[in-house]
Amino acid sequence: MSFPTDEMDDIINDFIAESTEALDSLDQKFIELEKRPDDTTLLNDIFRSVHTVKGAAGFLGFQQMVEVTHVTEDVLNKLRKGEMKVNPVIMDAILQSIDLIKVLLRNIKDKSGKQEDIEPTKNLLKSILDGHAVPETKTILSGEQPSKKAPSRSAEILPAASQSVTQACAAGAKPSTAEPEAAKTQTKTDEAAHAKDQSIRVDIERLDSVMNLAGELVLSRNRLMRLGSRLSESDSNSELASQMNEAIAQLDLVTTDVQLAVMKMRMQPIAKVFNKFPRMVRDLARQNDKEIELKISGEETELDKTVIEEIGDPLVHLIRNAVDHGMETTEERVATGKPKCGTVSLSAYQEGRNIIVSVTDDGKGIDPVVIKRSAVEKGLLSQDEADRLSKKDVLALIFIPGFSTAKVVSNISGRGVGMDVVKTNISKINGAISIESEVGKGTSIIFRLPLTLAIIQALTVEANGEVYGIPLSTVIENIRVMAEDIKTVEGREVIHIRDRVFPVVRLGSLVSGDFSMRASDWKYIVIIGIGDRKFGLLVDRLHGQEEIVMKSMGEYLKGTEGIAGACITGDGNVILILDVAGLIETSKKLYAH
Amino acid sequence: MLDQNMKILVVDDFSTMRRIIKNILREIGYNNVDEADDGSTALEKLRGGNFDFVVTDWNMPNMPGIDLLKAIRHDDKLKHTPVLMVTAEAAKENVVTAVQAGVNNYIVKPFTATALKERIDLILEKINVQS
Numbered sequence: 046m047s048f049p050t051d052e053m054d055d056i057i058n059d060f061i062a063e064s065t066e067a068l069d070s071l072d073q074k075f076i077e078l079e080k081r082p083d084d085t086t087l088l089n090d091i092f093r094s095v096h097t098v099k100g101a102a103g104f105l106g107f108q109q110m111v112e113v114t115h116v117t118e119d120v121l122n123k124l125r126k127g128e129m130k131v132n133p134v135i136m137d138a139i140l141q142s143i144d145l146i147k148v149l150l151r152n153i154k155d156k157s158g159k160q161e162d163i164e165p166t167k168n169l170l171k172s173i174l175d176g177h178a179v180p181e182t183k184t185i186l187s188g189e190q191p192s193k194k195a196p197s198r199s200a201e202i203l204p205a206a207s208q209s210v211t212q213a214c215a216a217g218a219k220p221s222t223a224e225p226e227a228a229k230t231q232t233k234t235d236e237a238a239h240a241k242d243q244s245i246r247v248d249i250e251r252l253d254s255v256m257n258l259a260g261e262l263v264l265s266r267n268r269l270m271r272l273g274s275r276l277s278e279s280d281s282n283s284e285l286a287s288q289m290n291e292a293i294a295q296l297d298l299v300t301t302d303v304q305l306a307v308m309k310m311r312m313q314p315i316a317k318v319f320n321k322f323p324r325m326v327r328d329l330a331r332q333n334d335k336e337i338e339l340k341i342s343g344e345e346t347e348l349d350k351t352v353i354e355e356i357g358d359p360l361v362h363l364i365r366n367a368v369d370h371g372m373e374t375t376e377e378r379v380a381t382g383k384p385k386c387g388t389v390s391l392s393a394y395q396e397g398r399n400i401i402v403s404v405t406d407d408g409k410g411i412d413p414v415v416i417k418r419s420a421v422e423k424g425l426l427s428q429d430e431a432d433r434l435s436k437k438d439v440l441a442l443i444f445i446p447g448f449s450t451a452k453v454v455s456n457i458s459g460r461g462v463g464m465d466v467v468k469t470n471i472s473k474i475n476g477a478i479s480i481e482s483e484v485g486k487g488t489s490i491i492f493r494l495p496l497t498l499a500i501i502q503a504l505t506v507e508a509n510g511e512v513y514g515i516p517l518s519t520v521i522e523n524i525r526v527m528a529e530d531i532k533t534v535e536g537r538e539v540i541h542i543r544d545r546v547f548p549v550v551r552l553g554s555l556v557s558g559d560f561s562m563r564a565s566d567w568k569y570i571v572i573i574g575i576g577d578r579k580f581g582l583l584v585d586r587l588h589g590q591e592e593i594v595m596k597s598m599g600e601y602l603k604g605t606e607g608i609a610g611a612c613i614t615g616d617g618n619v620i621l622i623l624d625v626a627g628l629i630e631t632s633k634k635l636y637a638h
Numbered sequence: 639m640l641d642q643n644m645k646i647l648v649v650d651d652f653s654t655m656r657r658i659i660k661n662i663l664r665e666i667g668y669n670n671v672d673e674a675d676d677g678s679t680a681l682e683k684l685r686g687g688n689f690d691f692v693v694t695d696w697n698m699p700n701m702p703g704i705d706l707l708k709a710i711r712h713d714d715k716l717k718h719t720p721v722l723m724v725t726a727e728a729a730k731e732n733v734v735t736a737v738q739a740g741v742n743n744y745i746v747k748p749f750t751a752t753a754l755k756e757r758i759d760l761i762l763e764k765i766n767v768q769s
Binding site: 052056059060067093096101 | 651654697698699
């Protein structure tokens with residue numbers, strides 16, 4: 046085509062965005078299809094998505110994409126016309142091709158010009174089209190004997206087998222839930238189609254700049270409110286002052302609304318993350334020879350875009366853990382009288398200013414005894430210490446780096462990235478993580494996440510006459526101490542608090558290199574925890590708690606160690622916000638000298 | 639009636655496709671183009687504005703192109719509007735259905751600007767001969 050280059054680039058970007066959207070929604074539909082293999086509407090829907098992508102790819106000259114979508118479309122066409130029946134083998138092949146299409150899309154996006162080897166996938170689909178040479182495959186879903194690997198599958202398409210798939214899983218789970226849910230999804234898609242007309246795509250940078258301006262507005266309002274109250278203090282009878290305060294009160298209301306409205310613009314439904322899991326659980330379950338149903342609830346819950354982006358990886362890890370380690374094998378489940386089909390539930394809901402996200406499985410649960418033994422063996426704590434821990438504290442041990450109880454490293458999880466990384470990632474977005482588990486009943490991991498990252502609660506402290514803010518989510522407790530409470534062990538300052546030893550970092554010496562302390566002075570230790578690391582920050586005074594809008598330090602001061610940003614407080618002062626993770630690094634360097 | 643100001647409605651559920659077709663139309667000199675994302679919105683637009691020509695995709699949710707075509711032909715005000723159907727395959731049964739439903743012509747994706755111009759010219763010529 047001979048469009049202007051700009052226009053062409055734009056079109057290609059559109060194509061990538063739109064196709065990605067279409068393909069992402071497909072994963073969910075395929076899982077539904079496995080439950081209801083005869084649903085023609087669903088099949089038509091899937092067919093149309095692939096068909097549409099093919100059409101546009103043809104115009105844009107993405108030949109590989111056209112070839113793959115073309116043969117996929119042919120298979121889907123036969124399925125929707127009822128000439129073939131959905132079975133796990135066909136499903137795997139289609140899913141493989143969808144994955145390949147996604148890879149091709151990514152290559153287009155990266156402008157890498159990379160070519161993929163599309164022949165294996167194409168041949169696989171073609172062999173299915175020909176109705177013979179269905180490749181040998183393990184079919185855990187083939188009915189009565191899940192443990193016995195069926196030898197090679199014959200050519201015929203397997204309506205009976207696919208029938209039993211649905212029944213096998215439905216027997217364990219309540220079949221009644223499937224239908225209304227499906228209906229719900231349908232209405233949702235309809236609504237979404239309608240809503241499409243009502244929305245526009247906006248560059249995230251533009252939203253951020255509106256967010257910033259709203260932040261400025263909040264600060265000006267705070268300043269005005271203080272001035273207003275000072276004005277009425279100095280002259281309580283002034284007509285002008287009371288009118289002024291009225292106006293400020295109005296401004297206060299509007300500002301709060303503006304802030305909320307802008308925050309909402311950045312919110313996205315958590316479904317964006319949740320949607321990829323049904324497919325993942327399906328694949329993992331097949332690899333593991335397990336039968337697992339994923340139940341999702343609260344996918345409409347909205348979270349800040351940044352938070353959404355950050356929780357994807359931790360959730361992937363948790364779900365893999367649940368399927369790989371948490372869930373028993375089918376035989377074990379049957380032997381213990383549990384339903385054959387295991388359940389992993391993923392849920393999200395709002396609780397006050399937090400969003401709670403949880404991953405729950407009905408698997409074997411975590412045995413505190415095993416955890417204790419493993420922790421002691423690894424030298425993470427002594428037998429004595431271990432014995433004194435409560436059950437909750439024992440379970441929390443799994444968040445310590447280097448802790449993994451998995452006996453066998455499978456290709457799914459247990460590759461060295463453990464729960465500690467999950468915890469650190471969640472801490473990074475000011476979230477908290479907790480765990481509940483019952484042996485034989487299952488495990489639940491719960492995230493408590495902030496609604497937004499733009500506004501944070503901060504503890505304001507003073508050191509060397511300067512005020513600093515510490516994100517409240519990292520603060521564990523504050524303790525008043527005297528100089529002699531701080532001991533020196535091997536050249537490092539530490540403090541004993543209730544039988545635990547914490548390294549001490551003097552905020553004053555970190556920021557100005559000078560921090561003298563007279564023996565009789567009362568000071569404060571702020572115990573800060575990030576991930577599993579805890580330390581005490583020594584400060585002169587505690588000021589209070591404040592809701593702040595954090596600003597970046599700008600180009601010039603960007604990357605200053607230990608400083609996350611700055612904010613303007615209600616009284617108009619600029620204070621620095623400490624970057625707690627950075628402070629730990631800085632203090633390590635300090636002590637290294 | 640070979641009028642470059644002819645008002646054209648492009649119907650496709652995939653916005654990239656609408657954009658591509660609009661660009662091709664612009665390339666061959668048609669700038670007065672509006673779009674709709676499925677059959678039912680298209681029908682609303684057609685009833686509301688004076689469109690001279692419709693280019694519609696076949697495979698769309700809610701109301702596919704073939705239903706849109708039938709609805710146009712059954713609407714007294716719209717029934718003479720020329721309709722060009724865009725399909726991915728020239729499957730025979732599809733073409734027959736479309737012709738029976740009164741399509742003016744069809745074009746297979748992907749097409750070039752020249753091919754689209756040819757089809758549009760052909761349709762317009764036929765209409766001129768008839769009138």
